[in-house]
Amino acid sequence: MVVRPVVRQYKEAYAREAARHVRAGGHAVVWEKGGKVRLVIPVPKADDPMDLHYWSLLDLGKSRWKKMPSGPYRGLAIAMIPRDCHDIVRRRAERDAVWPEAQRAITFDCLACGACCRDNYVELDKDDIARFRKAGRADLLRRPYTRKKDGKLVLRLLKSKRCRHLEDDNRCAIYELRPSACSVFPVGSECCLNAREVEFEMYDGDPPAR
Template sequence: MWRSFRARFLPQAVAHVRAGGHAVVVDPTGLAEALLPVDGQGMVTDLGLWALLAIGQQHWERVTAGEAEGLARAVIEESNVSSVLDWCERDGVHEGATRKLQLNCTACAACCHDGDVVLTERDLARFREAGRPDLAGRGFVRRSREGKRTLRMAPGGRCKLLAEDRLCTVYKLRPDNCRAFLMGSEACLAAREETLGLRDGAPLG
């Protein structure tokens, strides 16, 4: 879970992250820095990485000295600070560094309303090899002027491959981006809030 700390409370922020949480540390000038846990290989955990991707940031580094040694840190761009602080507010109603969410993808499908599912050549080849060349055609694929190919959405914003029962009709053939989507990530929670009006933490409004 996300917590915000003033710079003078760095020891508490470090303890929170070492317990599995995520922290944003704000110094007196307003500069904000994310502290994130790492895995056994010294890489940012999947949830931490997806949090950075959610605000359009990819750069991070290991802290090599001081109280936060061994953790990952990333300077948060000024335009993204409010988003991260919103995550802190959302999670602030819960105690502890981590929590369990009862998520059921087959009853949710909020992420299947994302109108920017980029398709790779491997996705298109998978469709054709499975005997579904139609999935690679204009009925299901939209191509931008820059050549980017994405899944077409149905009226209302849902994926054209999503059935009324919220199940994917081509689950075994689904694109790589759908396969990689991490349940419980910031992208997942944002989709649930935007599509279903469910804020997993503090109530909406």
């Protein structure tokens, strides 16, 4: 089970309500005059790769935030949302409008899903390369399993966009050796929810329709 933040949207004038929601563990999308949008979240734990607050930023292509020193958001983290991501944060709030609390407990079945192992981009880091070699699987570093992209070694996908290591039952064929990027991908994050929606139209915690 995962406890994930519930996303609400607020007008700028309701900063206190937005801050109260975030202090209770939720995320606030704050619409300001002039069309600017801020995402207000609890301060991410940058050293915790499973931190759902941090991943809510990564899903927007952002990795930086500002901890507010004063004002209604004192002690909370704020990130300005790029214009091309406004619809994304609006949809998050619309998705969560049915949940009355600031957080929501939810259970996912990864073996019934596998969405994040499709149409993805997985770079292999130094640790992955060393791990593959140590396990006698240097073949995993070559074609057909990898390709070079901007000097990085990246997992190659099948034409169907599935990862080559994803088996028919959604198990990972190299689970014990799987790349670090796969092992730290957090279930219940906005990236997970987005993958489920894009790949299978599974909305939030829906079971797969297949």
